[in-house]
Amino acid sequence: MSRFSSVPYPARAIVLRTRNLGEKDRIMTLLSAEAGKFSAVARGARAPKSKLAAVSQPFTLARFLVTRGRSLDIATQAEVERAHTHIAGDLLHTAWAAYLCELCDIVPERQPDEALFELLRVALEALDQAGERDQADAAGLWFEARFLALLGYAPTIGRCVACGEKIVVPPNDDSRRIAFSPSLGGTLCAACQSRDPQRLTAPAQSLRALHSLSRAASPEAFDVSSLTTLARRELRACLHRSLVVHLEVRLRSRKFLDEVLSAAPCASLPAAAPAAVPLAATSAPPDAL
Amino acid sequence: MLYYARPLAQLLEQLEKLPTVGPKTAQRLAFHILRAPREDTEALAQAVRDVRDKIKPCTRCGNFTDQEICDICLDPRRDTSLLCVVGEPLDLMQIENSNEFRGRYHVLGGVMNPIEGIGPEQLNINALMKRLSEENVGEVILAVSPTVEGETTANYLANLLRPRGLRVTQLARGLPFGGDLGYADQMTIAGAMRGRRDF
Numbered sequence: 001m002s003r004f005s006s007v008p009y010p011a012r013a014i015v016l017r018t019r020n021l022g023e024k025d026r027i028m029t030l031l032s033a034e035a036g037k038f039s040a041v042a043r044g045a046r047a048p049k050s051k052l053a054a055v056s057q058p059f060t061l062a063r064f065l066v067t068r069g070r071s072l073d074i075a076t077q078a079e080v081e082r083a084h085t086h087i088a089g090d091l092l093h094t095a096w097a098a099y100l101c102e103l104c105d106i107v108p109e110r111q112p113d114e115a116l117f118e119l120l121r122v123a124l125e126a127l128d129q130a131g132e133r134d135q136a137d138a139a140g141l142w143f144e145a146r147f148l149a150l151l152g153y154a155p156t157i158g159r160c161v162a163c164g165e166k167i168v169v170p171p172n173d174d175s176r177r178i179a180f181s182p183s184l185g186g187t188l189c190a191a192c193q194s195r196d197p198q199r200l201t202a203p204a205q206s207l208r209a210l211h212s213l214s215r216a217a218s219p220e221a222f223d224v225s226s227l228t229t230l231a232r233r234e235l236r237a238c239l240h241r242s243l244v245v246h247l248e249v250r251l252r253s254r255k256f257l258d259e260v261l262s263a264a265p266c267a268s269l270p271a272a273a274p275a276a277v278p279l280a281a282t283s284a285p286p287d288a289l
Numbered sequence: 290m291l292y293y294a295r296p297l298a299q300l301l302e303q304l305e306k307l308p309t310v311g312p313k314t315a316q317r318l319a320f321h322i323l324r325a326p327r328e329d330t331e332a333l334a335q336a337v338r339d340v341r342d343k344i345k346p347c348t349r350c351g352n353f354t355d356q357e358i359c360d361i362c363l364d365p366r367r368d369t370s371l372l373c374v375v376g377e378p379l380d381l382m383q384i385e386n387s388n389e390f391r392g393r394y395h396v397l398g399g400v401m402n403p404i405e406g407i408g409p410e411q412l413n414i415n416a417l418m419k420r421l422s423e424e425n426v427g428e429v430i431l432a433v434s435p436t437v438e439g440e441t442t443a444n445y446l447a448n449l450l451r452p453r454g455l456r457v458t459q460l461a462r463g464l465p466f467g468g469d470l471g472y473a474d475q476m477t478i479a480g481a482m483r484g485r486r487d488f
Contacts, residue, residue, distance in 0.1 A: 049467075
C-alpha cells in the first residue's frame with residue numbers, strides 16, 4: 001500500500017499524549033501494536049459535542065480508523081475500548097500513567113512493537129484497577145523493570161556484572177547493601193565496585209525485587225507491600241537511574257511523579273520493621289541474590 | 290517567491306503569527322486592511338496597542354483587566370462565599386456569559402500537564418491559597434475542562450483544599466445540550482449516569 005493511499009486503516013492504539021492544533025483540533029500521539037508509534041489528527045476533538053473529544057484523551061485505549069495524510073494522518077472514526085477513567089480520578093495514578101506514556105513516547109515512529117504495546121496496555125489497566133498506593137506503585141515499577149528488559153537492558157542481579165563472580169547474600173539478610181551499577185547494568189562484587197564511580201548501593205531486598213519484577217508476567221505477580229519503605233525507595237532509584245543512563249533522556253513527567261510520590265502516604269512497612277517479609281531466596285532463579 | 294512591497298510583507302508576516310491564520314487568510318486580511326478607510330485601520334492599530342499597554346492580570350483573581358483589581362472582584366453584589374476556579378480567562382468569560390454564577394473567580398493561568406512539564410508551581414495556586422486564608426470562602430467550584438489535564442488539576446486542588454474544611458465541588462459532567470444520546474460516547478454517558486439528579 002502506498003504511503004499516501006487514501007484507504008483508511010484500522011489501528012487499536014493507546015493515546016500517549018495530545019497537543020492542541022488550531023482552534024478545535026488535537027494531535028494525538030498513538031501507540032499501536034501493528035503500526036508502532038505515530039501521530040494522527042483528531043479534527044474538531046476540542047468541541048464539546050465532538051465524537052472524538054473523549055477518545056482523544058491520554059491513557060485511552062481505542063480502535064481508530066485512520067486515513068493517511070500528507071504530513072499527519074487523520075483519525076476519522078474511533079471507538080473507546082478502555083477509557084481508564086479511574087486513572088484520571090487519582091493524582092498518583094495519573095502521575096504514574098503520564099510517566100509510563102512519556103517513556104513509550106521516546107521510541108522511534110512507525111516501528112511496530114507488540115510487546116511494548118502490550119506492556120503499556122497491561123500497566124494502564126493495572127493502574128486503572130489499582131485501589132491503593134501499593135498497587136499503583138507495583139504497576140509503575142513493574143512497567144519500568146519490564147521496559148528496561150524489553151530494550152535489552154535487564155540488569156544482572158546476583159552475579160558481578162564486571163567479573164561474573166556470584167554474589168552470595170543469606171536469604172534472611174535483606175538489609176545488606178550491595179553495589180549496583182546502572183551504567184554497567186547490574187550488581188558489582190566488592191572487588192569490582194571501583195569500576196563505576198557513579199554506582200549506587202541498595203539493600204538486597206530492593207535488588208531481589210528488581211530481579212523478580214524484571215521477570216514477573218504482570219504487576220499483580222509482585223507484592224510491593226512486602227518491601228520496606230527504604231527498600232522501595234532504593235528500588236525506584238535503581239530503576240530510574242538505569243532508565244536515565246540507558247535512554248539518555250530526562251522525562252518531564254518524572255519530576256511530577258517524584259513530587260506526588262513524596263507527598264502520598266506509603267502503606268508499606270517502615271525501614272526497620274522486623275516483620276518485613278523477605279522475598280524467598282529459594283524461589284528466585286539461580287542468578288538472584 | 291511572491292513579491293510584496295516591504296510594508297505589506299511585514300504585515301503579512303505579523304498576521305501569519307496569529308492562531309489559525311495561514312498565508313491565504315493573512316493575504317485576505319492584509320488586502321482588506323489596505324483598502325479599509327484610514328480611520329478604521331487607525332482604530333485597529335490603536336486597539337492592538339491599547340490591549341498590550343493597558344490589559345494586565347487582576348492582582349486578586351488573575352483575570353484580564355485594565356485596573357489593578359477587576360470589576361468582578363470589586364462588585365459588592367457578588368457572593369463572596371463562592372469561588373469558581375478556572376484555567377484561563379477565556380473560561381471565566383464563558384461561565385460569566387452563562388449568567389448562572391454570581392460568585393467570584395480565580396484564574397489558574399493553565400492546567401497541570403505532567404507530560405508537557407507543567408506542574409503546580411507554574412500555576413496561580415499560591416495566590417489561590419492566600420486568598421482562601423484571607424477571604425471568607427465557603428465553597429470552591431473547580432471549573433476546569435473535563436480532560437485528563439483538567440482532572441489532574443482538580444484532584445491536586447481538591448487534595449489541597451479539603452483539609453481546610455471547605456466545600457469543594459466540580460462542574461457536572463454529562464450530555465451537552467442539543468446532543469443526541471445515540472451518538473454520545475461511553476465516557477460521557479457514564480459521567481452523565483454518575484451525575485444524574487432528581488427530576
